[in-house]
Amino acid sequence: MRDVAAQSDNRGITIDRVGVRDIRLPVMIREKDGGMARVLGEFDVSVQLPHHERGTHMSRFVEILSRWSRKAVAMDEIREMLEEIRGAFQANAARLSLQFKYFLEKASPASGMVSSLDYDCLFEGRLASDGYIFTLGVTVPIMTLCPCSREIADYGAHSQRAELTVRLRTDGHFIIWLEDLVPLLEQQGSYEVFPILKRSDEKVVTEGAYDNPKFVEDVVRDTVLALASLAHVSWFSVECKSYESIHNHTAYAYAESGGQ
């Protein structure tokens, strides 16, 4: 059976990324306390294809990911996966992104009711001859209350749901845990959001947001300051999107910091 993908190619074009996407597999995420959380992972994985090779054997990606499906992963394991991929494909460079929803428990502010909220998370790794770059990402839902609306109105102020998205990289082997990052980010809005709120909690949230009005610009700047205070963070980007309740469009602000 002739292997067409293994043929040589004479068009002279190196392809930056060849791979597969929309691969869903159960994944175990390493937790801060040493345990592991089973999540639904969605993968995008690729290698660089040299100019002289016609194609890639795509099924190998799925084979490798499937074998990793039951081991706990975090920053270091993503590197191991990339090393295995680079070896299997004899590739100069390999990339992998893993998206998943991660649950953390949180207590409501007055009644202390505990419930679980899900956060969209990202582990992204790139391995090439010049080293390994790992990016951690998370999107945290928050509430924003408009400073302008509060200022000009005799009473009330419009608020809305917003999303705060951070991507960050650290020096060397330093791990930032989602268990630490998420609560830090939740403090950057006008108030946090919760799955369950009793009326005594809703009073605290309503008044707390009114006492802490923020534009998307404010959320981004306060998040930049919070991240800059963390040790070992070498690069980050911050984006806040606010689904304005008085409009049918989205307000946003984006900043990044640190050498790429």
Place this chain on the structure above:
Amino acid sequence: MRDVAAQSDNRGITIDRVGVRDIRLPVMIREKDGGMARVLGEFDVSVQLPHHERGTHMSRFVEILSRWSRKAVAMDEIREMLEEIRGAFQANAARLSLQFKYFLEKASPASGMVSSLDYDCLFEGRLASDGYIFTLGVTVPIMTLCPCSREIADYGAHSQRAELTVRLRTDGHFIIWLEDLVPLLEQQGSYEVFPILKRSDEKVVTEGAYDNPKFVEDVVRDTVLALASLAHVSWFSVECKSYESIHNHTAYAYAESGGQ
């Protein structure tokens, strides 16, 4: 060239709907003032397939829709399209849905600045031996301000963007125009939303919403009352979805009224 789709079938199974979806075409929508608005239409069109026919010639759907692409359409023209489809396919029953974004101008409440807002609209028709049923649909973005939050907090009240979706049918040939229906629905939230608001407008919207707190239950009931007061409406459904600013989930209420 043998026509496989035209073969007879002996499995004895009538198929309720056979057709095509995700067909995008420019469409002209009839406006209330006699003009027409060019929109981007997305079609879903189908016929009933008798048990003795193996297949349908799907390309005919696209041919017929393409020919209609430059004529102005509303309730009566959807019926003409369905009659043409029923004839071309010699089908007992035919269905068509046309989704589009429709723009209406609106003035901000204090400064009177005029801008255009888009609404997700639906024309849906079914033609069978027992007659023609036309359904008009529209989704209107609104703002809701929580009555509970306002009541329990010493100051402020959380608000958020919400969506009010209505489907309705009328007696006989009576047309309800989007130009009339949309403004009626916009009055059912705590306040309307606008593309452009100057600070004087934002003050009016903020205070107006605070003066008019509504649960999704309230929005649905007030909309039911508003629709029940319209002449010639024989059936309707109402749904309000509110993207709660204090949660990461959606609150909703749904009611329908009238014989199907």
Place this chain on the structure above:
Amino acid sequence: MRDVAAQSDNRGITIDRVGVRDIRLPVMIREKDGGMARVLGEFDVSVQLPHHERGTHMSRFVEILSRWSRKAVAMDEIREMLEEIRGAFQANAARLSLQFKYFLEKASPASGMVSSLDYDCLFEGRLASDGYIFTLGVTVPIMTLCPCSREIADYGAHSQRAELTVRLRTDGHFIIWLEDLVPLLEQQGSYEVFPILKRSDEKVVTEGAYDNPKFVEDVVRDTVLALASLAHVSWFSVECKSYESIHNHTAYAYAESGGQ
């Protein structure tokens, strides 16, 4: 603290469904072999609201779902959840839908390589004074190869990815397991799809699909026959959507059978 949602209402309008959506929680699904699979669940849950009550205490829905998050669920447990909800809200009727991705292992046809494929599944329950209705749903990716293309071309035939979606209800307490339903549905396309295929497998799939050309109409009819042969199925619907490789639109067929 006054409870605004508990106020009485005099608008005289019963609301069919009041509830919450987009609630994501970890869920345990009962497996056929007695085990349980941890999945990411997405809930939509609601109750009927009598005309004389102004509002619903939405947080109770999330409380109840959260408590169920670590017990294994299937048809009977969905009923228990609905009974608990009906009691907590003193509601006439309650509804719940739970969507999740469920993984099943499958072996490739020649090399026998085992890998996991995910299927979009649905558990939907309605409990009212006239009884309990449970609907099981699943969407299975398949391949379709066009009979017309094969017939008219001297060589080759276009194929594409398609989706086969089934909803079904059974008599009484009879459970249809996803472990049985999914493989039955996978046989209804021109061929199954797989996460991993070696070249020897790809040969089998390619030739197998060519030997078994099917229109969406054929897939739906064959699925209707397959479901009609199952014992205890009282109602079902079947839809096949085919993402045609020669077009930029979707061909589809839909049929249902049995008393609602």
Place this chain on the structure above:
Amino acid sequence: MRDVAAQSDNRGITIDRVGVRDIRLPVMIREKDGGMARVLGEFDVSVQLPHHERGTHMSRFVEILSRWSRKAVAMDEIREMLEEIRGAFQANAARLSLQFKYFLEKASPASGMVSSLDYDCLFEGRLASDGYIFTLGVTVPIMTLCPCSREIADYGAHSQRAELTVRLRTDGHFIIWLEDLVPLLEQQGSYEVFPILKRSDEKVVTEGAYDNPKFVEDVVRDTVLALASLAHVSWFSVECKSYESIHNHTAYAYAESGGQ
């Protein structure tokens, strides 16, 4: 009325982009033949915010876009819009992206039936002190037929719908028209896709694709060669995503060329 957004800020943080998204407006696109096509545009527009300013007056973005809504736009007009925005906001840098579906007519290969297909297009501009960068983008649906499948199977070969996405920039004021770019890209798959195909057309497409098998790697390399042959193109990226009919995941390849 105090203007909170106009306050000074002492956090010392410049924000790269502050603006609005999800703005939908009718737009006129300049056509190659001098005419203009009315489309539904979706905008994302932003400015850089200096460290000493607290906020941006977001409504001005919508005002400016609304005024442009009825003039025909292309590369040069996007620059004018950005200059107007930079002036209105006294900003160092401004960005704008406009996404729209653009229709082009095409004739089927045997019967010559003419119909309209829609393509997802992008105009993106950045204006800063170091100049203006305009990026043209388009996604073209194509068909891919697998070379490996054709090679190893005694008959048939799996095919599927795929998408070819190109972004490109030119030297100076040179315009590449969508009317020229789209047909060039449509030739890079195993075959083009069409809205309407009669049986005589379907024969040509089926056999043509079988005669021209391509991996996503082949599509990307051939597109790179085609774009490299165009005059005045200074940078481009090419991505092909193939919705494999034998899998439930996506194969892809990505390459870029030229200085950023």
